[in-house]
Amino acid sequence: MIGWLSNQKRRAKRKAARDTILREELAAKARTFEPDVKHVLEDFTDLTINGMRQRVHVDRITIMAVTPITE
DSSP: OHHHHHHHHHHHHHHHHHHHHHHHHHHHHHHHHHHHHHHHHHSEEEEEETTEEEEEEGGGOOOOOOOOOOO
16 A cells, blocks of 8 residues: 555656746747747838738838828
């Protein structure tokens, strides 16, 4: 009976240690993907050109001249 209880306790400790390691590895993987999502969102902007909405990369925006809208 005592051997069975000690085996059960030992298995529980191993499982807890394994779960902790897996959680840490998963958190590390999640941190590597998090900056990519922010990077994609910050590099694009929505513009309305001639009545059409377009998603444009920020590096490709060049404003040559500004004219007033007359409507």
